[in-house]
Amino acid sequence: MKYCSQCGSKTERKIPEGDNRERDCCTSCGLIHYTNPNIIVGTIPIKDNSILLCKRAIEPRYGKWTLPGGFLENGETVSHGAFRETLEETNTEVEMGELYSIFNVPQINQVYMLYLARVVKDDFSSTSESLEVEFYNEENMPWEELAFPFVPIAIKNFFADLKKGEFPLTTHTIERKK
Amino acid sequence: MKYCSQCGSKTERKIPEGDNRERDCCTSCGLIHYTNPNIIVGTIPIKDNSILLCKRAIEPRYGKWTLPGGFLENGETVSHGAFRETLEETNTEVEMGELYSIFNVPQINQVYMLYLARVVKDDFSSTSESLEVEFYNEENMPWEELAFPFVPIAIKNFFADLKKGEFPLTTHTIERKK
Numbered sequence: 489m490k491y492c493s494q495c496g497s498k499t500e501r502k503i504p505e506g507d508n509r510e511r512d513c514c515t516s517c518g519l520i521h522y523t524n525p526n527i528i529v530g531t532i533p534i535k536d537n538s539i540l541l542c543k544r545a546i547e548p549r550y551g552k553w554t555l556p557g558g559f560l561e562n563g564e565t566v567s568h569g570a571f572r573e574t575l576e577e578t579n580t581e582v583e584m585g586e587l588y589s590i591f592n593v594p595q596i597n598q599v600y601m602l603y604l605a606r607v608v609k610d611d612f613s614s615t616s617e618s619l620e621v622e623f624y625n626e627e628n629m630p631w632e633e634l635a636f637p638f639v640p641i642a643i644k645n646f647f648a649d650l651k652k653g654e655f656p657l658t659t660h661t662i663e664r665k666k
Numbered sequence: 667m668k669y670c671s672q673c674g675s676k677t678e679r680k681i682p683e684g685d686n687r688e689r690d691c692c693t694s695c696g697l698i699h700y701t702n703p704n705i706i707v708g709t710i711p712i713k714d715n716s717i718l719l720c721k722r723a724i725e726p727r728y729g730k731w732t733l734p735g736g737f738l739e740n741g742e743t744v745s746h747g748a749f750r751e752t753l754e755e756t757n758t759e760v761e762m763g764e765l766y767s768i769f770n771v772p773q774i775n776q777v778y779m780l781y782l783a784r785v786v787k788d789d790f791s792s793t794s795e796s797l798e799v800e801f802y803n804e805e806n807m808p809w810e811e812l813a814f815p816f817v818p819i820a821i822k823n824f825f826a827d828l829k830k831g832e833f834p835l836t837t838h839t840i841e842r843k844k
Contacts, residue, residue: 489671489672490671490672490673490674491669491670491671491672491673491674492669492671493667493668493669493670493671493677493690493699494667494668494669495668495669496668496669496674496676498674499671506794509739512671521671522737523740524704524705524737524738524739524740525705525738525739525740525742526702527702527703527705527777559700559702560702560703560777561687561702561703562701562702562703562772562775563772563773563775564703564770564772565770565772565839566768566770566777566837567770567837587768587835587837590744590765592742592743592744592745594740594741594742594743595741597740597741599705599738599744616684657765657835659744659745659765661743
């Protein structure tokens with residue numbers, strides 16, 4: 489941030505009075521501009537023993553396979569955001585289940601919240617965000633072609649829980665290389 | 667937002683190409699300024715059958731009682747943020763437990779994540795953010811003096827679960843009056 493979004497004057501990084509972290513502060517109107525982590529919501533869309541994956545049609549990781557998900561938008565609940573992102577990336581309306589995985593990615597200020605979801609229709613298809621949308625089970629999973637570090641962790645966790653028949657919420661922290 | 671935080675030119679609200687929501691877009695450099703929901707992290711700090719509450723020393727709801735919590739900061743995990751907020755508002759280092767309650771407050775673009783926590787030291791005290799820090803049980807809880815709608819919901823839920831001896835994660839959505 490270089491300029492105040494309210495008055496257009498220059499901002500400076502400093503610790504405001506009564507605070508303990510550097511913020512972007514306006515040199516003219518004094519407004520403090522806070523930035524905080526974002527929530528990424530998504531699903532593990534399941535049918536029988538398979539997971540519906542999306543081949544990314546956008547950067548980063550174009551052409552790699554991922555679980556459907558994206559930024560929670562203003563005005564949404566986390567569950568509805570996960571449903572919407574799944575619809576946008578797979579074209580199918582899933583039946584939402586429980587919160588299953590939380591991933592902290594503190595180096596990029598993101599928190600992922602993944603829900604279990606049931607694929608109840610056969611109308612999934614590619615979208616403007618997904619080159620392909622396909623089911624994969626544990627045997628034919630494209631492990632080497634998964635898009636982000638959280639994807640194989642969530643998927644392996646799911647297949648392990650599938651064998652036990654229990655799906656407890658787990659929380660993970662991913663340390664990214666800087 | 668009135669001015670671009672990168673170049674200082676005026677912004678306008680419009681739907682960017684390929685998007686489906688209005689964003690603040692710079693009329694000069696074209697940068698799109700996304701705003702997304704914030705995460706509020708906090709705890710239900712417990713000892714025996716009592717909950718440690720904080721009497722707010724800051725607006726809004728100055729003088730009302732609340733559970734310790736606040737905005738997750740960049741670079742933090744959700745659990746560590748909840749621990750830090752509890753420390754800042756009670757001066758005691760709690761022993762963190764499981765995620766217990768999620769509150770969606772979509773009208774103000776907030777998601778609350780509350781953890782169970784155990785109060786293991788007697789060093790809690792008032793802080794710059796809390797006028798008083800005190801334990802309350804179900805009988806002497808100041809129900810009429812609680813700060814925010816989520817507080818009595820989380821507390822009632824906790825006391826009900828305490829009787830059952832099970833503390834499953836629950837998700838709530840609070841519709842605020844506009």
